[in-house]
């Protein structure tokens with residue numbers, strides 16, 4: 001960087017590139033006699049991007065510090081985001097469907113195009129990420145480029161301003177002094193009553209208020225940057241846990257994702273629905289055409305923590321931490337974790353009970369209960385009678401070739417091939433047993449399996465979540481809000497009063513809300529007897 | 541209580557209507573030459589303001605009594621939310637009026653609020669039970685704050701419209717006159733939509749069709765307005781026997797997709813008819829007919845109001861539609877952000893107003909350009925309310 005500086009006639013040394021002297025406000029560039037209003041943006045201070053334009057670094061800096069570029073980035077993000085909502089994102093299409101077919105089937109050629117362009121996963125795409133990164137970079141560069149010089153100029157400003165500076169403000173007026181009126185001390189008092197910070201020097205005044213509002217945009221940009229950083233941290237290991245936990249009634253399970261080994265027990269899952277005859281809601285429920293409207297999904301959970309180390313092969317020793325009914329909107333929270341109610345299955349099959357009967361007499365030779373999640377190989381019954389499990393299909397169907405297979409490991413439609421061993425048939429008879437189905441694939445049998453009952457349980461679908469980035473996002477969001485409010489709900493107003501022979505000069509500037517400034521000036525001039533300054537931009 | 545509540549809403553609707561008229565009279569000073577123009581404007585403006593305030597209090601009464609009747613904040617379905625949005629818009633207008641005393645904003649803002657409330661009346665207004673996901677205080681806080689933000693931003697639309705009506709050169713047709721008429725036409729179509737829906741509903745119109753939906757499952761759909769566009773390969777089952785004149789495109793098999801298209805076409809045709817009736821009566825563009833009324837309006841002030849509304853509304857919108865929304869989403873859906881269409885559209889709205897602020901502040905987009913932006917911003921807000929809720933369904937879809 002160059003060390004060239006500009007020394008103003010008032011003696012203040014300004015950085016190279018300054019347009020308006022930081023101290024006295026004398027325009028340093030252009031014609032002093034010009035009547036054109038001064039460009040007060042950033043106080044005419046020396047911004048790096050306006051001053052240095054040669055090296056690569058300068059060019060990159062200037063590119064990202066440009067608000068024009070910033071706006072383009074915002075607009076591109078906006079358009080991209082909108083495109084992604086034309087059809088559902090991949091995560092919202094029905095699970096198990098194949099996206100390469102789903103979009104075409106559901107939405108025809110536009111759907112196919114949507115998929116081919118990768119818009120089904122738009123918000124995770126590299127170019128969307130790149131746009132967000134560019135936004136972050138632009139925020140940082142643009143803010144630094146402006147904040148530093150602006151801060152310098154506002155700190156260095158002197159009470160007395162150059163005449164040319166005053167004349168070239170939007171609001172400027174001259175009042176003749178007659179006798180003592182208007183008196184400077186009265187003006188000062190009025191300004192102070194309006195909560196201006198008033199400085200006086202040699203019979204000149206400088207009143208300023210709400211300078212802090214000028215930092216608003218920088219504060220809010222810092223908030224945004226913190227927020228973006230927080231969003232990035234999620235991809236670091238250990239910051240973020242997202243696990244699904246299916247848990248049955250009366251079951252105790254290790255909570256996935258918690259290294260300290262927590263355990264969760266379900267004391268039951270409850271589904272409550274609204275009473276369809278409820279006076280209040282009757283009409284709406286009828287109108288909606290739904291048979292029932294859910295009122296509450298709840299898992300009565302007990303949280304345990306493992307004590308000491310677990311010795312392989314033994315049951316862990318557990319200590320109860322707390323009981324909590326997990327409902328939608330009321331997760332169970334512990335340490336950094338939260339467990340949410342998100343899904344459920346009612347009456348999931350757990351076990352099936354059969355008896356082994358002789359067909360002819362109907363006589364029964366023992367009962368067996370098969371745990372559908374963990375069937376044994378063999379069940380011993382009365383003396384001489386046994387049942388062997390030859391094959392098990394938890395979610396039975398016939399495949400393309402007509403062979404029995406299973407769709408999943410969940411016992412939605414359990415089927416067995418069993419060998420029934422009896423004194424008459426020591427080698428056993430083979431039976432195919434499924435729900436409401438009894439086949440004898442290898443010829444007629446003498447014995448049969450008679451279905452007795454099933455045992456079902458409700459299952460809760462829970463999500464285990466840890467998100468250590470939340471507090472950073474919270475801080476970012478809070479800073480952003482403080483920044484926007486600071487910048488939007490207050491305005492930086494300044495009034496300069498200068499005594500020149502028999503004249504009182506007044507000039508005024510605000511960064512926004514000129515209407516408010518005008519009203520304030522009207523009130524001030526009315527109370528002090530100063531002439532209302534003219535809006536010089538209107539006179540042309 | 542529920543009955544009282546809906547009566548209060550009706551009353552407030554008519555008071556708002558009266559207030560719109562009174563504001564209009566305040567503008568037409570010349571034609572009511574009893575007093576000089578300034579006192580006339582002051583007098584009628586004060587009247588409009590008082591009426592709007594009274595109407596607002598009635599609507600507040602509706603809100604409170606409905607809350608008591610339902611046992612939860614009445615912002616949980618489309619009817620309630622849209623009504624509330626209209627209410628926040630009136631509130632924002634009152635706020636801006638206190639600051640700027642501008643009658644002309646009332647002439648545009650109050651009718652827009654009226655249209656929004658009328659639009660709400662098309663949705664089922666029974667008091668609904670809350671499904672588990674909606675049972676949260678954060679939801680109330682999120683929805684009310686977001687609606688307030690949108691209400692304030694809507695005032696910038698009203699101000700932008702005033703500016704455009706005044707400034708767009710009506711001497712010859714141009715892109716600007718075309719788009720300004722397009723805005724008018726859209727507002728009129730909304731009115732047409734409300735009239736059509738409510739009249740056929742009152743007449744008890746209904747026809748039912750069977751069709752095969754996108755999952756190759758048989759489905760039934762009930763039309764409550766005559767079927768111009770039916771589901772693909774639909775068979776008529778019962779009810780009024782009319783149409784369909786054409787089938788919806790074959791890929792539009794989503795639940796109620798064809799029905800929504802039918803409603804849209806009806807609204808557009810209805811709007812078209814209404815628009816041309818108005819134009820034939822006026823014998824000029826609606827923009828041109830309104831122009832003389834805003835002749836004396838201080839355009840710089842209107843421009844300032846438009847910016848001020850964004851400046852005040854933007855932080856409120858951010859807080860409600862993004863920050864509180866994220867807090868609620870974290871509690872209810874386990875994650876603060878999920879790229880659900882409604883969330884994305886809140887982000888788009890926010891980005892849009894961010895762009896507006898930067899264009900205005902740094903690139904000097906004031907006056908007409910800025911007014912167009914304010915119009916576009918409002919369109920985005922309405923898209924989020926109408927299209928995203930009704931067409932692009934997601935977690936938030938109130939359907």
Ligand code: HEM
Nearest residue numbers: 064065066067070135138139142146217484487894897901
């Ligand atoms: C979505 C992201 C952004 C948001 C929400 C945002 C927000 C804001 C807000 C609220 C203001 C104050 C506006 C006013 O007072 O009227 C502002 C000012 C500003 N923003 Fe941003 N901004 C964003 C992105 C950017 C980017 C990418 C740039 C890069 C060029 C940028 C550069 C600026 C500048 C230069 C100012 C004016 C500062 C001043 O007056 O001293 N902003 N921003």
